[in-house]
Amino acid sequence: MTPGVEELLLELFAIFVAAKVLAEVFERLSLPGVLGEILAGVGLGPYALNWNRPTDTIHSVAEIGAIFVLFSTGLETSPRDLVRVGRKSLLVAVAGVMVPFLLGFAYMRLRGDLTHEAVFVGAAMVATSVGITARVLADLHVLSTHTAQIILGAAVFDDILGMVLLAIVAGFASRRGPEWLHLGILSAEAAAFALFMIFAAPRIVRRIHPRMEHLSNQNASLVVALAICLLLSWLAAKIGIAAIIGAFFAGLMFADYAPQWNLLSRVNGITEFLAPYFFFTIGSRLNLQLFGANLLITAGIVSLLAIVSKVIGCGLPLIRDGWPAVLQVGVGMTPRGEVALIVALVGLQSQMVTQSTYAIVIFMTAVTTLLAPPLVRFLFRNEIREHEETTMVAAVQL
Amino acid sequence: MTPGVEELLLELFAIFVAAKVLAEVFERLSLPGVLGEILAGVGLGPYALNWNRPTDTIHSVAEIGAIFVLFSTGLETSPRDLVRVGRKSLLVAVAGVMVPFLLGFAYMRLRGDLTHEAVFVGAAMVATSVGITARVLADLHVLSTHTAQIILGAAVFDDILGMVLLAIVAGFASRRGPEWLHLGILSAEAAAFALFMIFAAPRIVRRIHPRMEHLSNQNASLVVALAICLLLSWLAAKIGIAAIIGAFFAGLMFADYAPQWNLLSRVNGITEFLAPYFFFTIGSRLNLQLFGANLLITAGIVSLLAIVSKVIGCGLPLIRDGWPAVLQVGVGMTPRGEVALIVALVGLQSQMVTQSTYAIVIFMTAVTTLLAPPLVRFLFRNEIREHEETTMVAAVQL
Numbered sequence: 009m010t011p012g013v014e015e016l017l018l019e020l021f022a023i024f025v026a027a028k029v030l031a032e033v034f035e036r037l038s039l040p041g042v043l044g045e046i047l048a049g050v051g052l053g054p055y056a057l058n059w060n061r062p063t064d065t066i067h068s069v070a071e072i073g074a075i076f077v078l079f080s081t082g083l084e085t086s087p088r089d090l091v092r093v094g095r096k097s098l099l100v101a102v103a104g105v106m107v108p109f110l111l112g113f114a115y116m117r118l119r120g121d122l123t124h125e126a127v128f129v130g131a132a133m134v135a136t137s138v139g140i141t142a143r144v145l146a147d148l149h150v151l152s153t154h155t156a157q158i159i160l161g162a163a164v165f166d167d168i169l170g171m172v173l174l175a176i177v178a179g180f181a182s183r184r185g186p187e188w189l190h191l192g193i194l195s196a197e198a199a200a201f202a203l204f205m206i207f208a209a210p211r212i213v214r215r216i217h218p219r220m221e222h223l224s225n226q227n228a229s230l231v232v233a234l235a236i237c238l239l240l241s242w243l244a245a246k247i248g249i250a251a252i253i254g255a256f257f258a259g260l261m262f263a264d265y266a267p268q269w270n271l272l273s274r275v276n277g278i279t280e281f282l283a284p285y286f287f288f289t290i291g292s293r294l295n296l297q298l299f300g301a302n303l304l305i306t307a308g309i310v311s312l313l314a315i316v317s318k319v320i321g322c323g324l325p326l327i328r329d330g331w332p333a334v335l336q337v338g339v340g341m342t343p344r345g346e347v348a349l350i351v352a353l354v355g356l357q358s359q360m361v362t363q364s365t366y367a368i369v370i371f372m373t374a375v376t377t378l379l380a381p382p383l384v385r386f387l388f389r390n391e392i393r394e395h396e397e398t399t400m401v402a403a404v405q406l
Numbered sequence: 407m408t409p410g411v412e413e414l415l416l417e418l419f420a421i422f423v424a425a426k427v428l429a430e431v432f433e434r435l436s437l438p439g440v441l442g443e444i445l446a447g448v449g450l451g452p453y454a455l456n457w458n459r460p461t462d463t464i465h466s467v468a469e470i471g472a473i474f475v476l477f478s479t480g481l482e483t484s485p486r487d488l489v490r491v492g493r494k495s496l497l498v499a500v501a502g503v504m505v506p507f508l509l510g511f512a513y514m515r516l517r518g519d520l521t522h523e524a525v526f527v528g529a530a531m532v533a534t535s536v537g538i539t540a541r542v543l544a545d546l547h548v549l550s551t552h553t554a555q556i557i558l559g560a561a562v563f564d565d566i567l568g569m570v571l572l573a574i575v576a577g578f579a580s581r582r583g584p585e586w587l588h589l590g591i592l593s594a595e596a597a598a599f600a601l602f603m604i605f606a607a608p609r610i611v612r613r614i615h616p617r618m619e620h621l622s623n624q625n626a627s628l629v630v631a632l633a634i635c636l637l638l639s640w641l642a643a644k645i646g647i648a649a650i651i652g653a654f655f656a657g658l659m660f661a662d663y664a665p666q667w668n669l670l671s672r673v674n675g676i677t678e679f680l681a682p683y684f685f686f687t688i689g690s691r692l693n694l695q696l697f698g699a700n701l702l703i704t705a706g707i708v709s710l711l712a713i714v715s716k717v718i719g720c721g722l723p724l725i726r727d728g729w730p731a732v733l734q735v736g737v738g739m740t741p742r743g744e745v746a747l748i749v750a751l752v753g754l755q756s757q758m759v760t761q762s763t764y765a766i767v768i769f770m771t772a773v774t775t776l777l778a779p780p781l782v783r784f785l786f787r788n789e790i791r792e793h794e795e796t797t798m799v800a801a802v803q804l
Contacts, residue, residue: 016466065462241415251415274674278676
């Protein structure tokens with residue numbers, strides 16, 4: 009082995025264990041594990057204890073990790089579900105994307121920030137990370153309720169809209185300033201890419217499906233999926249939108265065949281190994297010393313807006329279903345996650361946003377993710393009681 | 407994303423696809439796919455077409471890939487099987503390790519090579535890659551025959567003995583010359599490590615097993631296994647033996663629980679993604695221009711010795727079972743694979759062997775791997791006929 013292999017292995021081991029131990033601590037406290045992984049990066053990173061300054065290789069591993077996080081997300085997002093959940097979810101998702109973006113953008117502009125900083129903060133406030141809400145709802149056994157179904161359906165559209173918006177913002181970033189012609193071309197490119205991937209790509213997979221069985225390699229389906237994931241990630245980066253968007257759409261493309269081809273567990277194995285490096289480096293870029301009173305106030309207001317805007321955007325289309333439904337769906341759509349973090353990272357790496365704006369987005373992600381689970385539990389208290397009573401009745405009858 | 411991400415993704419994609427396409431071509435020709443992956447590296451690498459000179463990041467990814475190749479091998483090698491297959495397999499394995507090592511070493515010394523070059527060639531000739539034979543035997547439906555069982559049993563011991571020998575040789579390499587005291591310490595270290603991992607480590611896993619269920623993370627078993635794999639790989643590198651040996655023993659440690667914890671498919675997902683980079687870089691280091699008449703003759707003789715020595719070492723202990731058994735087991739144990747390639751790579755990277763010696767080992771690996779499948783098919787022709795007759799009788803009775 010090369011002389012560097014010992015250092016590489018030690019770094020891989022230390023980061024993996026630090027991230028996973030804190031994730032376990034967080035999950036035992038009923039908090040999302042991913043925040044623990046980020047906190048490990050904050051704590052051990054160059055701005056705090058400075059035990060670990062990720063090397064170039066770790067940053068490359070982290071970028072491959074981000075691609076697999078989004079590839080896994082795509083694999084678990086079936087385009088078929090979009091058709092099933094219907095118009096109500098779509099309405100929730102569209103309003104739930106527009107309101108946070110506009111509120112976030114407006115507040116940052118009013119504060120006196122530059123347009124592109126405001127665009128990034130707005131974009132980071134868009135995408136719901138439904139994984140956290142879904143796990144809470146599943147734990148509470150209320151996944152089958154009407155509002156839970158709307159949340160899950162809307163989250164699918166929300167992911168895709170968030171991706172398209174990120175594509176536009178990332179293209180925006182790569183031009184260094186608002187050149188409207190370029191931005192127009194990029195938006196068209198991103199939209200065309202998204203439409204092609206949602207409507208045409210699954211058909212291509214359906215066409216190649218019978219031929220897959222002729223391939224000699226036992227892992228042919230995984231190999232083809234991985235190759236297409238790498239190809240689309242590169243292609244997305246090449247045409248000027250973020251690589252992870254390609255990975256997400258690659259996942260979407262194979263989503264319908266993922267169970268049949270046994271893709272999920274094998275791709276999740278890769279994600280489980282590589283994702284901690286991504287979340288750790290997210291944290292290691294966060295400069296805690298920036299958090300003075302001024303930044304804390306701004307971050308607090310952005311976090312509040314992130315919650316209020318989802319309740320307005322996602323909840324109000326359901327006003328006819330009554331206030332409980334409005335609040336359940338609105339709060340259920342609150343947690344932001346990987347996509348917000350990636351928007352912030354794209355901004356920081358392309359030097360379009362300052363360290364302070366990056367810190368605001370990380371703060372907002374943490375707040376929304378931490379607050380959602382207890383709030384969701386509270387808002388669904390009636391449904392939980394009903395479920396418990398049904399279970400008790402069933403137990404008595406037995 | 408950083409500016410380099412586009413190049414990184416393109417390189418990841420190009421190498422993955424080149425390796426996998428050639429693997430598919432090889433498998434369609436009933437040849438081992440791994441040779442196709444190596445050939446992709448030879449062809450596209452700096453010594454031939456020069457389309458791709460792997461970057462540092464790819465070399466790091468390749469090293470992580472090598473670790474997962476051996477981790478997977480370990481996971482599929484159950485220590486419990488060792489107890490079952492008994493003394494005959496152990497005898498076959500020990501003689502099958504000693505004879506190739508001594509013949510390889512003696513020939514290289516007679517040729518006038520330096521001691522350490524001869525040690526490396528001898529060590530590379532030791533470890534059988536049973537995967538190829540196992541697949542051929544399974545395809546022929548003769549896995550349940552007596553000799554097939556001996557081959558599979560012996561291959562387990564053979565892997566472990568090969569690893570211990572590699573540990574000693576790798577330590578030898580890191581000292582730059584035969585310092586016998588150091589070599590003695592290293593051999594003791596390697597042997598202690600191996601014994602601990604085979605006998606004590608699985609008990610530790612059995613003890614922690616009940617506690618695993620208390621962990622909140624859904625993927626707790628995979629996370630713990632990955633952490634221990636990285637830890638032992640680093641530890642092995644740290645005490646001066648190759649990192650992959652730690653990975654192999656980490657796999658061995660979890661082998662008994664691999665099915666129950668659903669480790670195999672998830673770890674194989676990681677291996678499937680990363681291994682092609684390892685085999686590609688193996689190939690990309692091979693300088694084809696070195697293959698003059700002189701080198702070809704040496705490489706041919708070494709390949710012949712690699713076959714003859716396994717037939718003698720593995721076959722002769724079975725002389726009482728008759729010549730067909732001798733030849734079946736001897737030839738079945740012939741193919742060399744990953745371990746031989748890694749021995750060669752360790753030698754090349756530590757500058758203990760020349761480019762020519764590296765080329766000889768790659769050549770020997772290719773020849774033994776290519777010749778074994780047709781020879782095994784020929785030697786098991788009677789068993790195949792019996793199987794076909796049984797199947798026909800069964801079909802007629804139905």
